[in-house]
Amino acid sequence: MAGKPELHQPNNHEEEVTLEDHDPEGLICSSKSLQGHLTRAPWLLPLLISLGLFLLMLATLVQISRICANPQGQTQDQKGSSSFGKVAVPQEQTYTGLEQIQQIQQQLTQFNASLAGLCRPCPWDWEFFQGSCYLFSRTLASWGASASSCKDLGAHLVIVNSVAEQQFLKYWHIRQSQLTWIGLSDHQREGSWQWVDDTPLKLSFWKEGEPNNAGDEDCVVIAEDKWNDSTCSANNFWVCEQPSTPCPGHARSALP
Template sequence: MEDDSGYTALYFQSHRRGSQALCAAGKQDAPQCPRWHRITLWVGFIWNIILVAIVIVLAVHLEKGKSDADVGRAKCSTSLDDFQARLNRELCNQSQDRSSVNSTCRICPVNWLLYRDKCYWRSEDMKRWKDSQADCATKNSHLVVIQDEEEMKFIKQNMQDKSVLYWIGLYSSLSEEKWASVTGSQLDPNILPSDTKRNHCGVIKDNIRSDSCSAEHVWICQREALLL
């Protein structure tokens, strides 16, 4: 019993000394906690100030960039207007004070002829009607569709070789003997050929006539003129 009592007394004494040591250590370390806490708060405060400064700088740069872009667009618009006016004067002999909006100046690509508001180009080699139309498509154009007598007169006057046939944008379908144009536009019945045959296509020489679409002829392309 005495041994047990002695063991119990030693245990409580040892436990009490350990508790006192922990408390002493806790009291000794307690003043350090507020110091690190204050340091953390200051670091966070400084970092927030830096972030606010970065946001302000970015906002200023964005506003300046927007202003510069507006000025650049205004200068670009003015430069384009000046360039267009110069083209009018050089290519179309337009007066300097004439507005480009009201300009009736039209131009065509190199080697194309201008008539009214259309451009015309004639080939030198020979192809079938379908292949001729495909070639015109590569030039952003189509086989010429003649609308009236005046246009037909212009085309005949500018044919390089009046002894050959030129493909034009007329064709008759397999299902019916009726002329149609590659543009779907209305045709003047006074200039259409009377010899309509199925699977035939339009050609022009001294007048408009029909020929087999599988024959090979030179051709004339047509496109809209560029308005300046």
């Protein structure tokens, strides 16, 4: 009828255009449009599914590799932390240290041996024999002066107590070839021979026919390898005797 206005019914294509015009970013897509794409490219759906499965498998493998590697890392960290607080001494350095200690001990032993060699049980110019020190004079003096000289040195005129000691004195007497005073006399009482320490005579080495007290002979000398009484005022060599001083090493070894 001419009097009624005609109503305009938009087709589907115009509705889709209108909706797309109101989506400025192009984010809205109709299901019909997507179905149209899949209909035109039937290989697209399997490709998307395969790609998704590949990415899922890749992510799973990465996660598994991390889990497997993590315990080793922790073990190394624990080893590192445990060894950090310890001082590692190489075996070669330890062996070298033991060698140095042994060398020091050997040097100390040699040093002590050298000191023992330098240690003298007797003063200089004195001779050592069986625990005693002997000084053979180089000057002449009377028996009384000789006894005083020995006393000033902290010693006394020699006292003969054994055959070995007599032989020792005989050796020195032969070397000097001179008469030598010993610490024996009877000036306190005639015929009563005593040593300078007031001990009586027990062992004697008199020359045949001696003592004879010829001319008031009250003091004794070594004549050749025997004893002889002589005048105490005569000037002769003399022999002083004193105990020896043990070296420190010998003294320690003598202790039980």
